Amino acid sequence: MNTYTSKQKQALIGIRCGWIGALLSVLATMTIALLYSPFYWLDVVIMAILGVGIFNKSRVAAWLLLAYFMVSKIMVWSVLGADLLRDIEGWSNLFTGLMFICLYAAAVWGTTQWQREAKAAQGRIMPS
Secondary structure, eight states, X not given: OOOOOHHHHHHHHHHHHHHHHHHHHHHHHHXXXXXXXXXXXXXXXXXXXXXXXXXXXOHHHHHXXXXXXXXXXXXXXXXXXXXXXXXXXXXXXXXXXXXXXXXXXXXXXXXXXXXXXXXXXXXXXXXX
């Protein structure tokens, strides 16, 4: 049976937030792909692969998913411009995007903390 330190437990919470956020994002994008455009399947595949990477505690996957999501949101919001916040749908889109950014940032923190604790357990670095 694995016994985790309190820092490892906190890291696992951040990691769980990240892969669950990726799963929700994949499901939402799959719905859009089915209804509107098959081009969105590329987003589904990318997010699914990065979500599995986060589940496996990969820092690189967490950083890439956060960056990928932020770049895609910035591109969408730059196209919408001033129309973004004119109705409740725009505010909802903004709130949802910020929520996913927080989930992916938690994954970045969790995977980084997990890797730091793993290295400390191997005696390679001093624990923080």
